[in-house]
Amino acid sequence: MLKKENSPQARWRGWLLPLALLVFFLALRLPGLGRFVTTDEALWLRRSANFYLTLSHGAWSETFQSPHPGVLTQWAGAAAFHLVFPQYAQVGSPDIHDSQLLRLMENRGVSPLQVLAAGRAILVLIHAAAFLGAWPFARRLLGARVAALGLALIALDPFLTAHQRLLHLDGLLASLVLLSFLAYLDFLRAGTPGALAVSALAAGLAWLTKTPAWFLFPAILALTLYFLWLKRGKKQPRPFSLWLAPLAWFVLAVLVFFVLFPAMWLAPLEIPQTMAGYALGSAEGEYSGPVFFNGAVYPDGELGAAGWLFYPLSFLWRSTPSVLTGLGCVLWLAIASFGQKKEPKQKGADLLYALAPSLLLAFSLGFTLFMTLAGKKFDRYLLPALPPLALLAAWGWVQLGGRIAWLRRAQWRPAALLVAVAGLQLASALSAFPYYLSYYNPLVGGTAGAPAVMMVGWGEGLDQAADYLNQKTDLPLGQVAAWYSVSFNLMFNTQATDVPIALQLSPSELEGLLAKEYLVIYIHQWQRGTPQNLLDVLQPLEPVYRVWINGLEYVRVYHLNEN
Numbered sequence: 001m002l003k004k005e006n007s008p009q010a011r012w013r014g015w016l017l018p019l020a021l022l023v024f025f026l027a028l029r030l031p032g033l034g035r036f037v038t039t040d041e042a043l044w045l046r047r048s049a050n051f052y053l054t055l056s057h058g059a060w061s062e063t064f065q066s067p068h069p070g071v072l073t074q075w076a077g078a079a080a081f082h083l084v085f086p087q088y089a090q091v092g093s094p095d096i097h098d099s100q101l102l103r104l105m106e107n108r109g110v111s112p113l114q115v116l117a118a119g120r121a122i123l124v125l126i127h128a129a130a131f132l133g134a135w136p137f138a139r140r141l142l143g144a145r146v147a148a149l150g151l152a153l154i155a156l157d158p159f160l161t162a163h164q165r166l167l168h169l170d171g172l173l174a175s176l177v178l179l180s181f182l183a184y185l186d187f188l189r190a191g192t193p194g195a196l197a198v199s200a201l202a203a204g205l206a207w208l209t210k211t212p213a214w215f216l217f218p219a220i221l222a223l224t225l226y227f228l229w230l231k232r233g234k235k236q237p238r239p240f241s242l243w244l245a246p247l248a249w250f251v252l253a254v255l256v257f258f259v260l261f262p263a264m265w266l267a268p269l270e271i272p273q274t275m276a277g278y279a280l281g282s283a284e285g286e287y288s289g290p291v292f293f294n295g296a297v298y299p300d301g302e303l304g305a306a307g308w309l310f311y312p313l314s315f316l317w318r319s320t321p322s323v324l325t326g327l328g329c330v331l332w333l334a335i336a337s338f339g340q341k342k343e344p345k346q347k348g349a350d351l352l353y354a355l356a357p358s359l360l361l362a363f364s365l366g367f368t369l370f371m372t373l374a375g376k377k378f379d380r381y382l383l384p385a386l387p388p389l390a391l392l393a394a395w396g397w398v399q400l401g402g403r404i405a406w407l408r409r410a411q412w413r414p415a416a417l418l419v420a421v422a423g424l425q426l427a428s429a430l431s432a433f434p435y436y437l438s439y440y441n442p443l444v445g446g447t448a449g450a451p452a453v454m455m456v457g458w459g460e461g462l463d464q465a466a467d468y469l470n471q472k473t474d475l476p477l478g479q480v481a482a483w484y485s486v487s488f489n490l491m492f493n494t495q496a497t498d499v500p501i502a503l504q505l506s507p508s509e510l511e512g513l514l515a516k517e518y519l520v521i522y523i524h525q526w527q528r529g530t531p532q533n534l535l536d537v538l539q540p541l542e543p544v545y546r547v548w549i550n551g552l553e554y555v556r557v558y559h560l561n562e563n
Contacts, residue, residue: 014139014144015135017144017148018132018135018148018151019132021131021135021148021151021152021155022128022131022132022155024152024155024156024426025127025128025131025155026124026128028155028156028161028429028433028436029124029127029128029161029164029165030121030124031434032434033116033117033120033121033124033165034113034114034116034117035434035463036434036435036459036460036461036462036463036491037113037116037459037462037463037487037488037490037491038166038168038437038458038459038460038487039458039459039484039487040168040487041116041166041167041168041459041487041490042098042486042487042489042490043098043486044070044073044074044077044167044168044169045077045101045112045115045116045119045167045490046096046097046098046101047065047066047070047074047077048073048074048076048077048078048080048081048119048167049077049078049081049088049092049096049101050062050065050092050094050096051063051065051071051074051075051077051078052077052078052081052082052088052089052092053088053089053092053093053094054094054262055078055262056089057089059094060262060263060265060266061262061263061266061267062094062263063261063262063263064261064263064267064271064274067211067274067275067277067278067279068169068209068210068211068275069208069209069210069211069261069271069275070169070209070210071208071209071260071261072126072172072205072208072209072260073119073123073167073168073169073172073209075260076119076122076123076126076167077115077119077167079118079119079122080115080116080118080119080122081115083118084110084114084115084118085105085108085110085115087108088104091104091108092104098486098489099486099489099495102489102490102495103495112490113490113491116167116490119167120165120166120167123164123166123167123172124164124165126172126175127164127171127172127175130175130176130178130179130202131151131154131155131175133179133183133198133202134151134178134179134182135147135151136186137179137182137183137185137186137195137198138150138151138182138391140186140189140190141182141185141186141189141352141353141356142353142356142357142391142394142395143353143398145398145414145415145418146391146394146395146398147391147394148394148418149394149397149398149418149421149422150390150391150392150393150394150395151391152394152422152425153320153322153323153326153390153391153393153394153421153422153425154178154386154387154390154391156422156425156426156428156429157320157323157386157390157425157428157429158320158428158429158431158432158436158439159318159319159379159383159386159436159437159439160174160383160386160387161429161436162432162435162436162437162439163380163383163437165436169209169210170210170380170381170383170384171380171383172209172210173206173209173210173212173213173383173384174383174384174386174387175387176202176203176205176206176209176213177202177206177213177215177216177367177384177387178384178387178388179198179199179202180198180199180200180202180203180206180216181199181216181219181363181388183195183196183198183199183202184196184199184220184223184249185223185352185356185359186352187199187245188223188224188227188242188352189351189352189353191242196245196248196249196252197252199220199249200248200249200250200251200252200253200256201252201253201256203216203217203220203249203253203256204252204253204254204255204256204257204260205256205260207253207256207257208256208257208260208261211275211276211278211279212279212367212370212371212381212384213384214279215366215367215370215384216253217246217250217253219363219366219367220246220249221246223359224242224243224245224246227242228242228243230351230355231351289301289501289502289528289530290503290528290529290530291303291377291455291528292454292455292524292527292528293306293310293453293454293455294306294309294313294453295452295453297528297529299503301375301376302375303377307372307375307377308372310372310377311368311371311372311377311379311381311382311385312368313453313454314379314382314454315368315382315385315386315389316441316443316444317379317440317441317444317445317450317453317454318379318382318386318439318440318441319386319389319441320424320425320428320439320441321424321428321441321442321443322393322421322422322424322425322428323389323390323393323425324393324441324443325393325397326392326393326394326395326396326397326421327389327392327393327396328396329393329396329397329399329400330357330361330392330393330395330396330399333396333399333400333403356395357392357395360388360389360391360392360395361388361389361392363385363388364385364386364388364389364392365385367384367385368382368385371385379454397417397418397421398414398418400417401413401414401417401418402414431550432550435460435461435549435550437457437458437460438460438549438550438552438554439550440454447550447551447552448551448552450552451523451527451552455524455527455528456523456524456527456552456554457522457523457524457554459484459487460549460554461522461523461547461549461554461555462482462483462484462487462488462491462520462522462547462554462555463491464547464555465482465488465520465545465547465555465557466488466491466492467491468545468557469492469493469518469520469557470492470493472518475494475517475518476517477494477495478494478495478497479516479517479518480492480494480496480497480516480517480518480519480520481496481497481498481499481513481516481518481519481520482496482497482498482499482519482520483499483520483521483522483525484522485497485498485499486498488520496520497516499513499519499521499525499531499534500531501530502530502531503529503530503531503532504531504532504533505531505533505534510531510533510534510537513534514534514537514560515560515561516560516561517559517560517561517562518557518558518559518560519538519557519558519560520555520556520557520558521534521535521538521555521556521558522554522555523552523553523554523555538556538558541558541560543556543557543558544557544558544559545557
């Protein structure tokens with residue numbers, strides 16, 4: 001059991017460390033927010049524009065833009081429009097298309113990247129609030145050293161950092177799910193209504209973000225039943241029956257969901273039904289082309305039996321040496337104590353302190369299994385499982401520092417070990433700056449080996465291709481075609497047409513693309529052969545410009561015709 005220090009000085013000292021971690025958290029996420037655009041962000045920028053428009057005109061039912069539902073992301077995007085382009089409330093249209101939105105903004109002298117960067121910054125601040133809010137719960141559950149190192153591993157994780165800088169959903173989901181889970185564990189530890197309320201608030205916000213957050217409800221229910229089973233026959237003083245806690249949690253979370261989702265005010269039953277039908281149908285619904293995984297291309301996007309390997313392999317490639325080695329310490333400790341561990345005899349807070357590492361692992365494995373059942377799979381869908389594993393890895397490192405005799409001989413050595421682990425995590429993140437998405441774990445092959453296993457690239461590097469073409473001041477309109485053209489056009493001075501997502505182009509489509517002056521293609525086009533007949537034509541040609549990130553080629557620009 002941790003020693004409690006209740007003096008004001010001790011409480012202030014206890015917050016100095018998480019505030020320092022918050023500085024690192026923000027330092028990695030705030031710089032360069034307007035540098036490049038990932039694939040889906042143009043879509044969420046348009047949805048945010050529509051969300052802002054509907055809020056401005058009181059068209060509450062139209063705030064249901066997507067069955068994801070992505071409402072919290074759209075609140076951030078709408079706030080960005082209010083700050084940077086408030087006139088959109090008068091000049092916008094609910095039927096506007098991506099290209100029309102870009103033209104409207106440019107005609108009004110508004111930079112789309114400036115609006116996007118503002119929305120990203122608002123989301124970073126929400127992430128920061130969730131990150132800081134997790135500290136007291138993690139400290140009470142795991143101890144100050146584990147909590148500090150665990151939050152450091154989270155703050156400095158390149159994959160989490162990458163997604164927590166975007167106007168998107170999955171990084172936000174990871175932040176809110178972690179806060180909700182830790183706060184509920186702390187409620188079970190001490191029975192404080194405040195912890196229950198924080199958990200429910202975070203859950204409601206997570207439900208507003210993306211449907212996989214529904215996993216929280218069965219997880220919370222299972223945690224409660226497990227704790228009641230452990231405490232069977234033992235009376236504990238609590239403000240209300242623990243049996244009612246999941247119900248109170250659910251009611252509060254639903255209330256948050258209802259209040260912040262205006263469309264729910266008019267259709268409180270239809271919207272959850274639509275979301276449920278969508279979630280049961282697939283992870284995100286729409287077909288996004290062939291999928292490359294573990295050396296094979298799956299034309300229909302369905303991995304079949306190989307899907308069971310997708311998230312374990314994705315974790316290995318997207319993790320870091322600090323986290324994997326820490327989890328290795330946990331495995332070593334589990335093997336060393338096999339056959340010795342019995343049902344915990346601790347009571348109250350001590351019981352949760354003993355069980356917390358196992359519960360972190362169970363939650364991550366449960367969420368991973370939950371996402372594996374869905375047909376559509378991307379590595380980012382695993383993000384909510386990663387922060388609990390980072391905390392578990394920190395627990396492994398702290399246990400290692402306390403069990404090795406050489407480390408215990410000097411009081412400073414265990415702390416130095418933890419600082420070194422955090423430093424290694426920081427080095428992992430900085431090695432990929434500013435394209436954190438380009439980081440792949442060197443323990444399993446790193447950047448050089450990733451293209452043989454993972455589908456690489458989500459738009460990083462296209463900004464450099466756009467900069468190159470923006471220098472062509474005499475380039476006629478309509479003479480560029482690009483992969484991910486909707487996102488590319490946020491960075492391109494004119495309008496590029498799209499390269500279709502297809503295994504093969506029709507003769508007319510192929511002829512139309514080859515008639516362009518410039519053609520921009522992307523790494524996972526040649527990974528998955530999309531479209532193969534276009535790649536066959538380009539194969540003998542030499543690109544006029546290539547974009548390399550961390551030693552890997554991401555983008556090729558071809559000059560096809562002089563006009």
